[in-house]
Amino acid sequence: xxxxxxxxxxxxxxxxxxxxxxxxxxxxxxxxxxxxxxxxxxxxxxxxxxxxxxxxxxxxxxxxxxxxxxxxxxxxxxxxxxxxxxxxxxxxxxxxxxxxxx
Amino acid sequence: xxxxxxxxxxxxxxxxxxxxxxxxxxxxxxxxxxxxxxxxxxxxxxxxxxxxxxxxxxxxxxxxxxxxxxxxxxxxxxxxxxxxxxxxxxxxxxxxxxxxxxxxxxxxxxxxxxxxxxxxxxxxxxxxxxxxxxxxxxxxxxxxxxxxxxxxxxxxxxxxxxxxxxxxxxxxxxxxxxxxxxxxxxxxxxxxxxxxxxxxxxxxxxx
Numbered sequence: 006x007x008x009x010x011x012x013x014x015x016x017x018x019x020x021x022x023x024x025x026x027x028x029x030x031x032x033x034x035x036x037x038x039x040x041x042x043x044x045x046x047x048x049x050x051x052x053x054x055x056x057x058x059x060x061x062x063x064x065x066x067x068x069x070x071x072x073x074x075x076x077x078x079x080x081x082x083x084x085x086x087x088x089x090x091x092x093x094x095x096x097x098x099x100x101x102x103x104x105x106x107x
Numbered sequence: 108x109x110x111x112x113x114x115x116x117x118x119x120x121x122x123x124x125x126x127x128x129x130x131x132x133x134x135x136x137x138x139x140x141x142x143x144x145x146x147x148x149x150x151x152x153x154x155x156x157x158x159x160x161x162x163x164x165x166x167x168x169x170x171x172x173x174x175x176x177x178x179x180x181x182x183x184x185x186x187x188x189x190x191x192x193x194x195x196x197x198x199x200x201x202x203x204x205x206x207x208x209x210x211x212x213x214x215x216x217x218x219x220x221x222x223x224x225x226x227x228x229x230x231x232x233x234x235x236x237x238x239x240x241x242x243x244x245x246x247x248x249x250x251x252x253x254x255x256x257x258x259x260x261x262x263x264x265x266x267x268x269x270x271x272x273x274x275x276x277x278x279x280x281x282x283x284x285x286x287x288x289x290x291x292x293x294x295x296x297x298x299x300x301x302x303x304x305x306x307x308x309x310x311x312x313x314x
Contacts, residue, residue: 008165009134009135009138009159010135010138011165011169012138012142012155012165012168012169012172013138013141013142013145013146015169015173016142016146016151016155016169016172016173016176017141017142017145017146019172019173019176020145020146020147020148020151020172020173020176020179021145021198021202023176023177023178023179023180023183024179024182024183024201024202024204025183025197025198025201025202026179026180026183026184027180027182027183027184027185027186027187027201028183028186028187028190028197028198028200028201029194029197029198029201030187036180036181036184039311039312040311041181041184041311042276042311042312043308043309043311043312044177044178044180044181044308044311045178045181045311046276046277046280046307046308046310046311047174047175047177047178047305047308048150048175048178048267048268048271049268049271049272049277049280049281049284050280050281050283050284050304050305050307050308051154051171051174051175051284051301051304051305052150052175052264052265052267052268052271052281053264053268053281053282053284053285053288053304054171054284054285054287054288054300054301054304054305055153055154055157055171055261055264055301056261056264056265056268056285057284057285057288057289057292057300058157058161058288058292058297058300058301059157059257059258059260059261059264060258060261061289061292062161062292062297063292064162065292065293065294065295065296065297066292066293067289067292067293071255071258072255072257072258072261074258075255075258075259075261075262076258076261076262076265079258079261079262079265079266080265082262083262083265083266083269088117089117089262089263089266089267090116090117090120090121092262092263092265092266093124093259093260093262093263093266094259095262096255096258096259096261096262097254097255097256097258097259097262098255099255099258100255100257100258100259101253101254101255104253104255
């Protein structure tokens with residue numbers, strides 16, 4: 006439980022600083038272009054890693070289970086441009102159905 | 108603020124599901140609510156819950172969230188010039204920057220301060236209150252994963268990543284991140300593969 010509060014404090018302060026970086030430091034020079042490019046790639050990179058661990062992550066092993074069906078269904082939903090919340094519901098439903106059936 | 112209304116259901120539903128997830132992973136209801144109030148960035152908060160759920164370390168959870176939120180440095184730079192007032196006021200109002208309020212404020216081709224701060228405030232109130240409600244609902248549910256909640260969060264991360272994958276660089280970096288993560292899962296403790304995958308952003312160094 007103490008762990009959770011440590012995360013809340015550190016991530017909170019870091020996020021506040023990131024959001025304030027532009028407006029508070031305004032007038033100073035911008036990030037160098039190459040660094041800017043790296044920062045811009047951080048979001049897709051971290052999100053992709055989360056997709057993978059959330060889909061295949063097991064107890065220090067790769068697990069292929071009902072989640073794959075759910076995420077597969079979500080890929081189709083997202084490609085069809087459904088709202089995010091609908092894609093999430095489809096993923097949950099497909100996964101729950103497979104778990105119920107197996 | 109009115110501009111935010113059509114989008115209002117999504118932070119509410121995300122807040123609800125975040126509350127449920129945080130409760131299920133043993134993150135603690137109070138910690139989840141305080142985090143919604145201070146961090147106010149959905150993807151990073153879900154990332155922390157995801158690492159906790161997998162049994163990852165505090166360090167891995169913190170790094171994953173901070174790397175994810177580093178994008179706000181770039182985002183806040185794009186709107187730096189529209190904030191009026193002194194430093195303290197700009198520091199406070201810059202906290203209204205979230206992906207949704209930022210996207211809304213730029214929809215007319217230039218960034219508008221009233222929309223950014225107004226919609227950000229609406230999303231903030233909805234996000235914190237629905238997180239609180241979600242932790243209550245989470246206390247009632249036995250096993251959220253039986254409902255496929257784990258796959259729903261994978262779908263959320265995927266949907267958030269999707270707009271970045273339209274350009275070649277984003278796609279290449281994401282593919283590299285996927286490979287790094289898959290290779291490390293069997294060998295590294297939970298959370299570490301996610302942090303290690305951040306190295307894929309170094310592809311940005313290429314011209």
